[in-house]
Amino acid sequence: MTTLSPTPRTTLTRKKHRAATDRAHLHEVLDQGMICHLGLVLNGSPVVLPTGYGRDGDTLYLHGSTGSGNLRAAATGADVCVTVTLLDGIVYARSLNNHSMNYRSAVVHGRARDVQDPDEKMHGLHVVTEHLAPGSWEHARAVNAKEFASVSVLALDLGEASVKLRDGGPSEEPEDVASDHIWAGVVPVQTIFGAPVSADYVPDGAPIPAHVNREPAR
Template identity: 75%
Template sequence: MPEHATLPPLSSTPRSTLTRKKNRAAQDRAALHEVLDAALICHVGLVLNGSPVVLPTGYGRDGDTVYFHGSTGSGNLRAAAGGVDVCLTVTILDGIVYARSLNNHSMNYRSAVVHGRARLVEDSDERLHGLRVVSDHLSPGSWEHAREPNAKELASVVVLALDLAEASVKIRAGEPSEEPEDLEGNPAWAGVLPIRTVFDAPVPASYVPAETPIPDHVAHRTPA
């Protein structure tokens, strides 16, 4: 049985209920997983010293938990680990939508918003697991290829876990929405300019010998 067939739907809360364009909401938890797995970076928002702060950071998903990490010297992450509410978001832009009226120009996108309180990961095994989840999300295969973090490096890293219990997904796809008068009497071109993220050819570091082959876990993500 596919994994998504057994997943419960997203549970709406006051914070996770869309107030505009409710028809774009996805209630399927599998849709949340798909958006989180497809994006490469997230933004974590919180209030620090009375001011809002939004941080771009790497992350990774394991089941219904998102792990993210940063330096122990980061006041933002220390605050997040202290039990304050955080908001984690990802957005994937799939296309620019051109309509016959400027008012109906739009974007095709997939987005997810997760609310909650991040948990400081203190167990050594889970900390290492969380770091691997983050690594595997951004650079799969690296955990087996490169040196693992040593004790000094691990001591300098904060690992946080955020549960996906309170989340929303919003998706727009398809053609422009047009007014009837523009469909009938406006000759302007309309359509979608697709956008996609692609990986270019790898560029070896200057200190890597020229004869060193590009490892498979890097090569397979690049154009043939």
């Protein structure tokens, strides 16, 4: 499946030209983001929480502590909504009304599955870890049995998802295009990684492994 199959709740009702229908766009947004916002309904009210995640094919894995009430609620099979947003730029138009943002966002609806199978759960931890900190799975000390029991891994199928994006320069009204005294354009926004800072118990002069010297995120 290489296209996104719209359902009523993933069909954009406005600015439809901003919808991306290629599954590759969905994967790209999810892979470039670092935190998702997990929405669920608790006692009738919406709750939105930043959550770590990772993607393998068309499965999104979410990770949290078994002590998290929100994650437990998400694991009961109730509807969840996971949104990942990448801000790419601030769009300055000549009119205030046409100011905007360049962004890419992915919205996934579904019911999360609490991963119980030990092999899949370990795989989910691997996926989430490699998304957050590529290279750490090989480098760091493995998860022991007690730690393994203390975490939850949820799986969410990417079958019901939408992607929306805006890029390029400002849109303008015809009368504003003539207003040469007002500046218009885009200020790019980028998320970058800084130089690694060793923990204070790491010996002075210990080499910093290559996998933590990260390229700009996007």
